[in-house]
Each structure stands twice: as structure tokens, then as C-alpha cells.
Amino acid sequence: MFFLQINNPDSPVSLVLFFGTVGMLALTIGLIVFIIFHQRKVIRYQMRLQKLEQEQQKMLLNASIRLQEEERQRIAADLHDDAGPLLATARLYLNENLVNLDKTTQLQSIYNAKQIIDDTIQLIRNISHSLMPPTLKNFGLESAVNDLFQKISGSGSMNASCRFHDYRERLHPDQELIIFRVIQELVNNILKHSNASFIHLTQNLGGNKLYIRLHHDGRGITQNDFEKLNKSNVGLGLKNIQSRLKLLQGRIFFEKDMSQTYYKVTIEIPKLEEEPAGE
Structure with a gap:
């Protein structure tokens, strides 16, 4: 049924x-x-x-x-x-x-x-x-940056200082030159636009990454500002920085410190060792 x-x-x-x-x-x-x-x-x-x-x-x-x-x-x-x-x-x-x-x-x-x-x-x-700055060619990135910052401080326009913590071996010459040009461009932007009273650079290594950080107490930009400028027709200097870093597969970050008292720019670059002599 x-x-x-x-x-x-x-x-x-x-x-x-x-x-x-x-x-x-x-x-x-x-x-x-x-x-x-x-x-x-x-x-x-x-x-x-x-x-x-x-x-x-x-x-x-x-x-x-x-x-x-x-x-x-x-x-x-x-x-x-x-x-x-x-x-x-x-x-x-x-x-x-x-x-x-x-x-x-x-x-x-x-x-x-x-x-x-x-x-x-x-x-x-x-x-x-x-x-090709002779100091960079003969003595490396640390000496060239130190020389640049001493000239800035010596001009009396700004208190500039830098400290390299993990720079025991020189980088590849091409890499050093590109990094130095990026630092120059960033420093020039800070000198021209920020009205800062000090600028301080530090260098560290983290694994196989090289980190360079710039701190200043003037007017600056955040990462959001950088992304907008990078997509616009203005900010040629920032585009130059980005194009240089891309050659090194590097990245750059802009931020304001949590204390809201200064701006920080961080450059992150995969580390390449200097080529052995004779290659």
C-alpha cells in the first residue's frame, strides 16, 4: 500500500x-x-x-x-x-x-x-x-650620505644627521647610486617644501631587506597622498623616485608618526651584494 x-x-x-x-x-x-x-x-x-x-x-x-x-x-x-x-x-x-x-x-x-x-x-x-659622486664611488653609500648631510648642516638651513647601523659590506655599485639618488630627491623635497628644522636618516637591515628611514618635523605627505600624486600629472619628483626604486624592486612608504610630531619616509629594498672583483 x-x-x-x-x-x-x-x-x-x-x-x-x-x-x-x-x-x-x-x-x-x-x-x-x-x-x-x-x-x-x-x-x-x-x-x-x-x-x-x-x-x-x-x-x-x-x-x-x-x-x-x-x-x-x-x-x-x-x-x-x-x-x-x-x-x-x-x-x-x-x-x-x-x-x-x-x-x-x-x-x-x-x-x-x-x-x-x-x-x-x-x-x-x-x-x-x-x-657619480666620488665619495660614493670610492667609499660607498654611508660615506656619501654622511657627506651630503654634513653639507646640509654646514649651510645652517637645517639640522641634518644620519646613522647607519648595519652597513658592514658595500652594496652593488648600481644599487648604491640609485639609492643615493632617491635619498637626494627626498632630501631636496624636504628642503624645498617641508619647512622642517631637522632631518634624520637611519639605515637598518632586516633579513635580506635594506631599510632606510627619513624623519623630519616639517610638512609632509602620507601614503594616501603619495598614491594620489603618483596617479596624477603632478609630482614628477615622486614619480622619479618610484621609477628608480622599481629598478631595485624596492618600495617606499610615507606616514605621520603616532605622536603627530614628525613625518617618516621608509625605503625598503632587497639587498644585493657587491659583485666580486674580476666579474
């Missing part, structure tokens, strides 16, 4: 089974539709994220290109505007009529030309030093 009741389409049990099956089927279809739409939403989000990353990469590349072009233009301007006129003036003193002049005038002309040539040599040396 029980089996007859189940096989009877009009029985309550059969109706429950029928509607239960339909409900499960509808739930399954709804779940499949939800998964499909969710996957499409995830794919669209990933595509937007990828597009944003590509735009960010393009902006960093453009900033790096602009940085290189600005450096080339600066060097060209220094050579054209300063070295060129100096050498042209020296040539005037050493013209072909010099042999026809009296000895006193000849000696004076030669002396003047020598002074101008010495000035030109010093100018070219300064340009060379700006490309």
Missing part, C-alpha cells in the same frame, strides 16, 4: 518529492548562474586592475624617461652655457696674433687662458661628480 502511495502522482509524498526536486534544480541553476556572474565580475575586476597596473607602469616608464632626458639636458646645458664660453674665451687669449705681441702681453694672455682652462676643468669635474 505504501509503494502504491509513492507511485501515485496525486499522493502528498509524490508532490513533496516533485516540488523538492524542482526546488533543488532551481537552486542548482541559481547557484550556477551566480557562480558564472561572480566569475565574470572577478574577471572584469582583474582586467580593470591589470589596466590600472599597465597605466601605472606606463607612468613610471614615462617618469624614468623624463628623468633621463632632464639629466641629459642639464648636462648639455652646463657644457653649452658654461664650458663652451669659457673655452671660447681661452681661445681668444691664445689666438694666432699672440706671437706678434710683446712678451709681457703674451705672458698675461697665457696666464689668463690658463685660469680659464682651470675653471673649465673644475666645471667638467663638477659635472662628472654630479653623475
Whole structure:
């Protein structure tokens, strides 16, 4: 009798089974539709994220290109505007009529030309030093940063100090130069825009990461400000910093101290050892 009741389409049990099956089927279809739409939403989000990353990469590349072009233009301007006129003036003193002049005038002309040539040599040396500071090349990052901060303090414009805690071995030369340029750019921004009375730099190692932190008590920016500026058409200096650090797979963080009394900039860079001699 029980089996007859189940096989009877009009029985309550059969109706429950029928509607239960339909409900499960509808739930399954709804779940499949939800998964499909969710996957499409995830794919669209990933595509937007990828597009944003590509735009960010393009902006960093453009900033790096602009940085290189600005450096080339600066060097060209220094050579054209300063070295060129100096050498042209020296040539005037050493013209072909010099042999026809009296000895006193000849000696004076030669002396003047020598002074101008010495000035030109010093100018070219300064340009060379700006490309690769000799202190950085010969003694490493710590000495170069110390030299930079001593000059800032010596100018009387700001109390600048630095301390390297874990700098027992030099980094790769290319890495040292990029880090030094980033520090220079950050320090220049602080000097120009923060109105700070002090700036202090520290260096530490954490595992295979190099950490450099800059503290100052002037006006500064937070990470949120940095992200906004980095995505805008302004803040070229910050884009230059970001493009340099990207070459080292490094990161930078801007924050205000919990005491709200100073700003802190942290640079995090994977550490590369200096290449052995002869490679």
C-alpha cells in the first residue's frame, strides 16, 4: 500500500518529492548562474586592475624617461652655457696674433687662458661628480650620505644627521647610486617644501631587506597622498623616485608618526651584494 502511495502522482509524498526536486534544480541553476556572474565580475575586476597596473607602469616608464632626458639636458646645458664660453674665451687669449705681441702681453694672455682652462676643468669635474659622486664611488653609500648631510648642516638651513647601523659590506655599485639618488630627491623635497628644522636618516637591515628611514618635523605627505600624486600629472619628483626604486624592486612608504610630531619616509629594498672583483 505504501509503494502504491509513492507511485501515485496525486499522493502528498509524490508532490513533496516533485516540488523538492524542482526546488533543488532551481537552486542548482541559481547557484550556477551566480557562480558564472561572480566569475565574470572577478574577471572584469582583474582586467580593470591589470589596466590600472599597465597605466601605472606606463607612468613610471614615462617618469624614468623624463628623468633621463632632464639629466641629459642639464648636462648639455652646463657644457653649452658654461664650458663652451669659457673655452671660447681661452681661445681668444691664445689666438694666432699672440706671437706678434710683446712678451709681457703674451705672458698675461697665457696666464689668463690658463685660469680659464682651470675653471673649465673644475666645471667638467663638477659635472662628472654630479653623475657619480666620488665619495660614493670610492667609499660607498654611508660615506656619501654622511657627506651630503654634513653639507646640509654646514649651510645652517637645517639640522641634518644620519646613522647607519648595519652597513658592514658595500652594496652593488648600481644599487648604491640609485639609492643615493632617491635619498637626494627626498632630501631636496624636504628642503624645498617641508619647512622642517631637522632631518634624520637611519639605515637598518632586516633579513635580506635594506631599510632606510627619513624623519623630519616639517610638512609632509602620507601614503594616501603619495598614491594620489603618483596617479596624477603632478609630482614628477615622486614619480622619479618610484621609477628608480622599481629598478631595485624596492618600495617606499610615507606616514605621520603616532605622536603627530614628525613625518617618516621608509625605503625598503632587497639587498644585493657587491659583485666580486674580476666579474
